[in-house]
Amino acid sequence: MNENISAEENAAxxxxxxxxxxxxxxVFKVCTEPEHLSRWWGPKGFDMHVSKLELRPGGVFHYSQRSPEGQVMWGxxxxxxxxxxxxxxxxxxxxxxxGNTVRAPFSATWPLEILNDWQFFESDGKTTMTMRGTPVSPTDDELATFKNAKSMLQQGFAGTFQQLENYLFELTEGSR
Structure with a gap:
């Protein structure tokens, strides 16, 4: 993915x-425009607010998510x-x-940054998204925390991507 990532980080x-x-x-549009992202990005049941989205190299997507209990997290x-x-x-x-980077509210050893590489491939009108995530310059503890959380992350993203799929269905089937 990136030549600056060690073999151990790549294994994570x-x-x-x-x-x-x-x-x-x-699919690319709904992953990059605020009015679409606010409809599907994040955990199920959370309200999403887009504070800023600058789609350019060096640009920032800054957002908040409010849980059903009222807890707000920024990302x-x-x-x-x-x-x-x-x-x-x-x-x-x-x-x-x-917009300042902070520690995750749920773990003192969660990596500060994750490098994400999302790729989109189309075949017969369907899109396959491949998402790769790797901690950036993690400590040993951060790397271990990330590795141990992989199944939880996969479950969380499965829910988020189900919301994406539902939203895309609304957009495509709703227009027929």
Whole structure:
């Protein structure tokens, strides 16, 4: 994924592949535009608010998510590479309301940043998304925490991507 990532970090890589019944251009659009992201990104039942989205290298997607119990968490992506509609390369992190990177609220040893490489492939009108996530310059404890959380992350992203699939169905079937 990246020549600056060690073999051990690469072994910690989270890999998720999901196919959706929608064209690649639409899938890329709903992954990069605030009015769409606010409809599906994040855990089920959470309210999503997009504070800022600058889709360009060096640009930031800054957002908050409110749990059903009222807890608010902030996060951000910093885009490194955008090749529409094929690829998004960005770091993700927890943040405060001002956009400063902060520790995850649930773990003192969660990696500060994750490098994400999302790729989009189309075949017969369906899109396969491949998402790879790897901690950026983690400590040994951060790397261990990330490795131990992989199954939890896969379950969480399965729910998020189910929301994406449902939203894409609304967009494509709702227009017929």
């Amino acid at each position: 890589e989270l890999l998720i592949t999901r196919s959706v019944n929608a064209p690649r251009e639409l 951000k992506f910093v885009y490194r590479e955008i090749t529409a509609p094929e690829r998004l390369l960005f770091t993700s992190a927890f943040s405060d309301e001002e």
